[in-house]
Amino acid sequence: MRIAELAGKRIAIWGFGREGRAAIRALRQRLPDASLALYCSEAEGADARAFDTALRVYTNDPDAVALSAYDVVVKSPGISAYKPAILTAQAQGTRFTSGTALWFAENPQARVIAVTGTKGKSTTTALIAHLARALGVRTALAGNIGMPLLELLDQQADVWAIELSSFQTGEAGALELGVVTSLYEEHLDWHGSRERYVADKLKLADAARQLLVNAEQAPLLEKTVAHPNRKLFGNAEGWHVAEGFIRRGDASVIALEQLSVPGLHNALNACAAFAALEITGFDAVAAAPALSNFQALPHRLQPLGERDGLVWINDSISTTPLATLAALDSLHGREVTVIVGGHDRGLDWSPFVQAVATRSALRIVTQGANGPRIAAALRSAKSEIPLGDVDKLGDAVEMAQVITPAGGVVLLSPGAPSFDQFHDYVDRGKRFAELAGFDGHAMAGIGGLGVD
Known part of the structure; x- marks a missing residue:
């Protein structure tokens, strides 16, 4: 579906993240007279109205009835295509597309x-x-x-x-x-x-x-x-x-x-x-x-530097247990305390538990929504690895500072998404840097984006 094909259609954009804003700009550029509706969170409402004063802004997730009122919905990628409301609206004739497809x-x-x-x-x-x-x-x-x-x-x-x-x-x-x-x-x-x-x-x-x-x-x-x-x-x-x-x-x-x-x-x-x-x-x-x-790239085994005799590494992008294992493999032979845990998606941590069972020079601090489940799996395996189980990331950093030997590494590699405590993995990585004593706002973004 090309943008020109949307002319005269009833159009909604669902999501006001970067993808949603890019879609609004592109539609305004190619179809300046189009009537556009936007569905976003209540917290985003004021910014959305300021971004494009002609938008009809709704600060809620649309249900099937709302979605069925549109010919085309431009959906942000984080919204599951398998939501019942989407499947129902599709059956009633609403077409769904995305910035990528356009x-x-x-x-x-x-x-x-x-x-x-x-x-x-x-x-x-x-x-x-x-x-x-x-x-x-x-x-x-x-x-x-x-x-x-x-x-x-x-x-x-x-x-x-x-x-x-x-x-x-x-x-x-x-x-x-x-x-x-x-x-x-x-x-x-x-x-x-x-x-x-x-x-x-x-x-x-x-x-x-x-x-x-x-x-x-x-x-x-x-x-x-x-x-x-x-x-x-x-x-x-x-x-x-x-x-x-x-x-x-x-x-x-x-x-x-x-x-x-x-x-x-x-x-x-x-x-x-x-x-x-x-x-x-x-x-x-x-x-x-x-x-x-x-x-x-930032937040991917990103060295932050040394503070209080410890080396700090930010691997906040890690959202699976296997990614955490890869991070640990890159630090083989060093004294490491790894902070794991976050939003619980129900992933199986048993391969992680088995893989770390025989490791030496390793300490694990669990935190976040699935932290207790990870800690329970480690205890059930009768692992001899020193284990701390805390509530929030701040508590985990404090514990890591105490239990990591001088010259050792404190590694944030959560193996889980960030949504239990943070907006996204970038927000989590910045907060980790700040808790460790670094300037989170100074962390570089991804270089080279765009055309060069």
Whole structure:
């Protein structure tokens, strides 16, 4: 559905986050006379009315009756497509779209590399853009990573590096290349079941002329084997990590010690980025030196510095137990206190409990809504790891300061979303920094967004 097709329609925008605001701007630009309604939270109402004085603003979630009054609803990605009100309104003829779907409809000729995955998608997308630009390619970096596509509606680029969440993969148009970095259990509250989450995530494959997936993940290999143009990274024949190097087949390309971002998982993200560039016709080996000056994304194993003899690391983006394990692996051999817990989505923490059971030099502090459940799982396993169970993040930081030995690391890697205490993971990461004695407002945003 193109924006021009919305002319004369009854239109509502649902959500006043960055995606919602971008949709309002784009519709006003292309359809200045359109009558637009907005559904947002009560706290957002005043800002929404100031943002666009012609909007009809409703400070509530619309029910099926309200939604059925519109021809088209432009929905923000965080609103589950499986809400009963949406399904009922769809059955009665209301069409639902999104900023992502509108951008793809407006840009059918764009050369798009779209990246999704339970973890690694943001870093991989940013790496693709960084390495492509190092080759002199005019590249756009946008999508779920922090810049809605509609903010770049009239921009041109030779390559579009786009991150898509599982909420957005079904909204993509034709892709030159789809990349899937990993596939674990997540966002069950939005998708309703693990099976639906996997199916929604892999809708990216349906839109992709070529598909690149992680050879180290058996579920990905099984679910994507039927794709006619599937390529792999992480295998010995292609881009992979071995013997302290990122390698392309038998050739060593760049030493891991030259990477600016720590952890084996980030080295594998780099392999995905190199493979993506190569598949789309670029000289990935020539781009390799630029890997050493790639800037780590905030809230992803972000070193904050040292305070009171302790090293503080912010990994607030971690929203699954497996992501927390990856963070701990990157700090192997160091004394670490990890703060875990947050909004409870019902994920299974038993693999985490089993994985940490034999670790030494580790302490765990649980906090947040699912903190007691994590602590109970650790106690049931009779783990000998020192364990603290507190209520809020502030309490966890105070405890970590007391129990972490001098020279050790305090790591925030919650393995859970932030919504029990914070607006989002960014808000949580900033608060962690402040509690540790750093300037949370000075934390850098994601660099390189937009076209360059």
